[in-house]
Amino acid sequence: MKQKVVVFSQIDAEILARLQQQYEVVVINPKLGDVQEQIKAAVVDADGMIGAGRMLNAANLESAQKLKVISSISVGYDNYDVDYLTQSGIWLAHTPHVLTETTADLAFTLLVSAAKQVTRLDQWTKQGHWQRTVGQDQFGQEIFGRTLGIIGLGNIGQAIARRGFHGFNMNILYHGRQEHLDRAEALNARFCSLNELLQQSDFVVLAVDLNADSRQLIDAAALAQMQKHAVLVNISRGQVLDEAALYDAIVNRTIFAAGLDVYQQEPLKQSDLFDLDYVVTLPHVGSATAQTRKKMAELAYQQLVDVLNGRQPRYLVNP
Structure with a gap:
C-alpha cells in the first residue's frame, strides 16, 4: 500500500x-x-x-x-x-541556503530603489512632471562608501554585507543575538548594539529571524534613533517592524525612505503605506525566481x- x-x-x-x-x-x-x-x-x-x-x-x-x-x-x-x-x-x-543569494539581490534592489527614489521618479517622469532640470525634491541618497547596518548576520545578512562591502565599498555594522567573528572578519564588519547601529547607519537592513526577541524590534523608538537621511529595508518578516510607526516616520520625515518585501499581514491588499511616495513595496518576492x-x-x-x-x-x- x-x-x-x-x-x-x-x-x-x-x-x-x-x-x-x-x-x-x-x-x-x-x-x-x-x-x-x-x-x-x-x-x-x-x-x-x-x-x-x-x-x-x-x-x-x-x-x-x-x-x-x-x-x-x-x-x-x-x-x-x-x-x-x-x-x-x-x-x-x-x-x-538555496535562496540566500537571490534574497540578498532583492534586499539591495530595495535599498537602491528607495535610496534613489526609483519608483517615485519613474511615476513622476511618466506623468509628465519633467519640465526642467530636476531640483532637490528629486534628489536621492549616495550609496557608495556609506555605512550599512545589518540586523541579523545569518546567511542572507552575510550575503547582503558582501554586496555592500565589495560592490559599494560600504562600512559594515551588524547586530544580532551573538557576534560572528568568522563571518565578520572578511567583511571588516563590526558588531555593535542595536542603538549604535541605528544611530550610525545610513542604511539599515532587517535580515533577522522572527522570534520573541525580534518581534516589533523596529518600533517608533527605534526609528526615532535613525538618521533623517537613512533608508530602512525589511526582507525578514513583517512582524519585525511596526508598520504604523514606519508610516509616521516617513510622513514626519524622521527617516528618508523604506523598502519592504514583507508585511504583518500577507497578502497585503490595502495599507496606508501604499499612499507614501517614499516607500517601495513588493509582494514578498525575495525568493521569487524560477x-x-x-x-x-x-x-x-x-x-x-x-x-x-x-x-x-x-x-x-x-x-
Whole structure:
C-alpha cells in the first residue's frame, strides 16, 4: 500500500508529478471548499506533507494519526507550531541556503530603489512632471562608501554585507543575538548594539529571524534613533517592524525612505503605506525566481522522500 502525501499549497508541476508516481497524493485546493476542513480530512491517514504558506498547528493537525514529516518549501517557519509538531513527533524540514543569494539581490534592489527614489521618479517622469532640470525634491541618497547596518548576520545578512562591502565599498555594522567573528572578519564588519547601529547607519537592513526577541524590534523608538537621511529595508518578516510607526516616520520625515518585501499581514491588499511616495513595496518576492523556487521545491521533495524512507532530512527545524 502506498504512503500518503498531502500537498497543502501550489508546488512545482514536475515535483507534483514525481510525488504522484510514488505516493497516494491529496492536493489541497481552495476552489474545492474550506481549506482547513480539507487539511483536517486529508491528514487523518497521511504520512507526509509538503508545501508552504499555510498555518499548520493543533487546530488542523490533531486528526493526524501517523504523520511523520512536514516538508516546507521555505526558509521561515513561523507559520508552523513547532512546539506542537515536536510534541507530536512530527519532523519539520525547511529549505535554507538555496535562496540566500537571490534574497540578498532583492534586499539591495530595495535599498537602491528607495535610496534613489526609483519608483517615485519613474511615476513622476511618466506623468509628465519633467519640465526642467530636476531640483532637490528629486534628489536621492549616495550609496557608495556609506555605512550599512545589518540586523541579523545569518546567511542572507552575510550575503547582503558582501554586496555592500565589495560592490559599494560600504562600512559594515551588524547586530544580532551573538557576534560572528568568522563571518565578520572578511567583511571588516563590526558588531555593535542595536542603538549604535541605528544611530550610525545610513542604511539599515532587517535580515533577522522572527522570534520573541525580534518581534516589533523596529518600533517608533527605534526609528526615532535613525538618521533623517537613512533608508530602512525589511526582507525578514513583517512582524519585525511596526508598520504604523514606519508610516509616521516617513510622513514626519524622521527617516528618508523604506523598502519592504514583507508585511504583518500577507497578502497585503490595502495599507496606508501604499499612499507614501517614499516607500517601495513588493509582494514578498525575495525568493521569487524560477531557478530558486525550483531549487527549493527539489530540496523539499528530497527531504520528504528521505523521511518517508526512514532517513533524517538534511535541514531539520526540530531535531
